[in-house]
Amino acid sequence: MKCFEKPLSDDDLMSVKRSIKKWSDVPTSDGGIDVDGFVLLNKMFAEKGRHETIWIILRKFNYTDSLTLKDTYLHPRFDVPQYSSAELSPAGYRFFVDLFLLHDKDNDGGLNDSELATLFAPTPGLPSSWVDSAFPSCTVRNEAGHITLQGWLAQWSMTTFEEPKVTLEYLAYLGFESPERGGTTAALKVTKARKRRNRPGRVERNVFLCYVIGAGGSGKSSLLSAFLNRPFSSTYHPTIKPQTAVNSVELQGGKQCYLILEELGELEPAILENRAKLDACDLLCYTYDSSDPDSFEHIINLRKRYPHLDGLPAVYTALKADQERVVQRTELQPDRYTEDMRMAKPLHVSVTWGSISEFFVHLAESATYPSTAFPKSDDEPVDMTNLYIALGATLVAGAACAVVWKRHMAGGA
Ligand SMILES: Nc1nc2c(ncn2[C@@H]2O[C@H](COP(=O)(O)OP(=O)(O)OP(=O)(O)O)[C@@H](O)[C@H]2O)c(=O)[nH]1
Ligand SMILES: [Mg+2]
Known part of the structure; x- marks a missing residue:
């Protein structure tokens, strides 16, 4: 649906699964095909000369002809006016919660080194500010020293506040999908300008x-x-x-x-x-x-x-x-x-x-x-x-x- 803007009929899906099975014993399930099956499918497209099909898929996922992510996707325009700040929107928090839960494979409420490594695999590595501050030492960890969900969200809240462009870049690498197809900026919001500080009342920031x-x-x-x-x-x-x-x-x-x-x-x-x-x-x-x-x-x-x-x-x-x-x-x-x-x-x-x-x-x-x-x-x-x-x-x-x-x-x- 996403790539071709039309659903695959049941018959077509069956035949895709059948072809995958014919080529290898990669399992297909009722739910669909897994990563290996998907890679194999694209290999089949390539070998049959259907290169354009592969390119349509890659372009939908914001890849350029040189197979890097589009610069406008990695670095979208996002301005934070003076006296305002950047924060994660509810969609942004949701994304990072889901990402954490997806990668906490052993379900112990913390991300260990190997879980972090798979999480960051599609990215160039931890953001440099995280490395400089000896991540995860500036946020909440469990007894084993692994970052907890609370710490994970706090860390991204801080990164977004200090370097919103880094958050946007990582959202792109990590595959954030905006509910309104608007790109990664939907995961962020800009707070109301805070001018006079001693005015009574609440500052609208989180x-x-x-x-x-x-x-x-x-x-x-x-x-x-x-x-x-x-x-x-x-x-x-x-x-x-x-x-x-x-x-x-x-x-x-x-x-x-x-x-x-x-x-x-x-x-x-x-x-x-x-x-x-x-x-x-x-x-x-x-x-x-x-x-x-x-x-x-x-x-x-x-x-x-x-x-x-x-x-x-x-x-x-x-x-x-x-x-x-x-x-x-x-x-x-x-x-x-x-x-x-x-x-x-x-x-x-x-x-x-x-x-x-x-x-x-x-x-x-x-x-x-x-x-x-x-x-x-x-x-x-x-x-x-x-x-x-x-x-x-x-x-x-x-x-x-x-x-x-x-x-x-x-x-x-
Ligand atoms: N008894 C007691 N000792 C404390 C308390 N807070 C800090 N200390 C001790 O005071 C010393 C200095 O604490 P730090 O937190 O390193 O002080 P700091 O203000 O960060 O010092 P600088 O980084 O040099 O500016 C350490 O030996 C702490 O263990 C406290 O509430 N009670
Ligand atoms: Mg100190």
């Missing part, structure tokens, strides 16, 4: 980018790894190359979104100076180590050096709350510093606490409702911040209070 910035050793990498549900490790490896972690987060009310956490490493100054990079960023997560007196100062210096950071929504976070809290060697203590800006006070969290997952929901909520992560305006009731005061105090009291936090988080949206 994929958010959050830069995690703060002093060396404050616990950023550990936060990224907790986001991917990895067990806590006390060994310290300073981050040099930027590092990302992507996962899905369920917002209050059950809606799901994807959150990309990025630690900037030695590129921190270069990225914070780059307007385009900051435009692409949905939220800043400022971190400091509440057990290190010299940690908070880094945030103060950053805000002084890059005043335009204040144009972005931000969440202040005191990490390592399981450790004893010390006085910061800064003129203003973190609570006072944020209070003076009319910002929410730092949340005290620790990756050693199970409640850390609630913090990621808070980040995703802040990215979705960015006006909540800006200084409070005069006409807003100030007691909104009490939520955070309560949070800071109860959390430091110990992990037992994690439940309290949960209740606060639930009540505070």
